[in-house]
Amino acid sequence: MDVRRLDLLRELAERGSVTAVAEATGRTPSAVSQQLKVLEREAGMPLTARSGRGVVLTSAGQALARSAADVAIAIEHATALWDEFRNDPSGEVTLLTFPTIGATLLPSVLIELSAVDDLVVHATDLDPELAEFGDLTADHDIVLAHTMPGMLPWGGRGLKVVPLLTEPLDIGLPAGHRLAGRAHVTPADLVDENWLGVPPGFPFERILHAIEQQAGRRAVVSQRFSDMRIMEAFIEAGLGIAFVPRYTSGAVPDSIVLKPLRGVASARQIVALVRPDVAERLAVRTVLDVLVSQAARLEQEHLDA
Numbered sequence: 001m002d003v004r005r006l007d008l009l010r011e012l013a014e015r016g017s018v019t020a021v022a023e024a025t026g027r028t029p030s031a032v033s034q035q036l037k038v039l040e041r042e043a044g045m046p047l048t049a050r051s052g053r054g055v056v057l058t059s060a061g062q063a064l065a066r067s068a069a070d071v072a073i074a075i076e077h078a079t080a081l082w083d084e085f086r087n088d089p090s091g092e093v094t095l096l097t098f099p100t101i102g103a104t105l106l107p108s109v110l111i112e113l114s115a116v117d118d119l120v121v122h123a124t125d126l127d128p129e130l131a132e133f134g135d136l137t138a139d140h141d142i143v144l145a146h147t148m149p150g151m152l153p154w155g156g157r158g159l160k161v162v163p164l165l166t167e168p169l170d171i172g173l174p175a176g177h178r179l180a181g182r183a184h185v186t187p188a189d190l191v192d193e194n195w196l197g198v199p200p201g202f203p204f205e206r207i208l209h210a211i212e213q214q215a216g217r218r219a220v221v222s223q224r225f226s227d228m229r230i231m232e233a234f235i236e237a238g239l240g241i242a243f244v245p246r247y248t249s250g251a252v253p254d255s256i257v258l259k260p261l262r263g264v265a266s267a268r269q270i271v272a273l274v275r276p277d278v279a280e281r282l283a284v285r286t287v288l289d290v291l292v293s294q295a296a297r298l299e300q301e302h303l304d305a
Contacts, residue, residue, distance in 0.1 A: 003075070005039040006068035008032060009047060009057075013065035014138055017054050024139065069158065069277065076280035083282040090118035091283035096140040098127040100228050100248040101164075101270055109287075109294045119283055127226045129201035133273060134159055141284050142291075143273040148203055149265065160279040162272040162288055164295040165247060169207060169266045170258035172235045172244035179259065186263045191215035196234050196242035197224045203268055204243045210264045232256060247302050270295070 011021045018036075022029045040047045047061035057065060083089060097106055102125050113119055128136065133145035134154035147153060149166060171190065173180050179189055191211055198204045212219050222240055225231050228249055231242050236255045244258055245268070252258060260266075272291055278284055 001039060001042045003071060005035050005042070006064070006071055008035050009039060009061065010065050010068035010072065011138070012036070012048070012055075013057055013062065072277035073280060076277045080280045080282045080285070089116055089282045089286040091281065092120045092122060093142065093281075093283050093287050094140045095121055095123045095142045095144070095287065096136055097123060097125050097144040098146060099125050099226075100245055100250075101144050101146070104248040104250055105164075105291070105294055105298055108297070109290050112290050112294065113287065116286060119286060121287060127202075129199070137273050137275050137278075141274065141278050141281075142287060144270065144291075145273050146203055146268045146270045148206055149267055149269045151269075154273060158276055160274045160276055162274065162292065163269065164272060164291060165270040165299055167248060167268050167270060167299075168246040168260065169204065169243045169268060170246050171261055172232065172242050172252070173257050173259060174235060174238045174241075175255045175257055176238075177241070177257070180257045182259060184260045184262045186261070187211040187214035188263075190241065190261075191217055191219050193219070194240040195219050195221045196231055196240040197221035198243075199224055199226055202226065207243060207261075207264060207266050211261075214264055247298055 008021060008025070011024060012018065012032075015021050015024060018029045018032050021027075022032045025032070027035075036048060043060070043064060045060050046058050047064060048055040049058050095106075102123070106123055110121060110123070113121060126136070133143055133147075134157050136143045137159060144164070145154075152161070154161065171185050179185050182189070187210075195208065197208060208219060208221070223234060225234070228244070232244070232249070232252065234240055235242055235244075236253060243266070244252065244256075246258065248270075272288055274284060274288070279288075
């Protein structure tokens with residue numbers, strides 16, 4: 001069977017439609033369908049079946065798609081071994097980050113990687129809902145994601161998950177707030193405050209729900225933002241309180257105080273997600289190694305401060 005056609009079948013298994021595969025691979029839907037028909041003839045049995053206006057994989061198609069992933073991993077592994085033999089981690093790596101980790105971690109990562117000849121990292125940012133991070137690995141070599149400790153919403157998908165940071169989430173208060181003098185705060189202290197929240201489905205929302213459960217009543221969320229810079233401006237103006245990441249929020253102004261939360265686990269896990277075949281590439285592994293080392297440096301800087 002042709003490896004390129006196997007890869008199209010794998011893409012169909014991951015993306016769910018011929019149209020999505022066509023868009024991702026720069027083909028027309030009819031060209032994708034024709035290649036899948038050729039693969040069916042090579043396989044000797046139906047790999048797809050009609051479902052409404054689209055197609056779904058048959059059981060044989062699903063099994064072959066899993067095998068296609070194994071083939072892709074083997075090819076990338078062989079290529080990586082040769083690159084290691086030549087000591088050549090060159091190539092292009094696409095990286096997707098969410099804003100806070102991108103602002104505080106990526107500059108130092110890219111500065112260190114600039115010493116590697118012919119290794120180019122193309123980075124962009126997006127802050128999707130929790131479950132969508134895994135989907136983005138289909139279009140980006142490395143996806144930086146965050147979730148609550150102990151939660152793996154991308155489990156069962158075969159993705160390589162590289163831990164970077166376990167980051168405490170403090171409570172950001174205006175400097176003149178009634179709780180600003182406390183060493184720490186509790187759910188009972190906070191539940192009746194005016195909250196600045198995140199869009200529904202974002203990880204921080206789960207901690208606010210835990211505060212509500214602990215305190216026994218609902219919190220009032222007046223505004224919702226995904227951008228921490230906007231959030232900090234509203235805290236500074238006295239318009240509410242919010243979760244503020246301890247390591248990746250950057251330089252918090254003196255007009256905002258950060259207090260640790262007791263009584264509820266308040267942290268997030270920051271990881272890099274990579275498809276298993278992509279993770280074999282020496283260029284990608286080089287970027288991942290620098291991400292891990294720079295994340296450790298960022299954490300240690302805050303522990304030493």
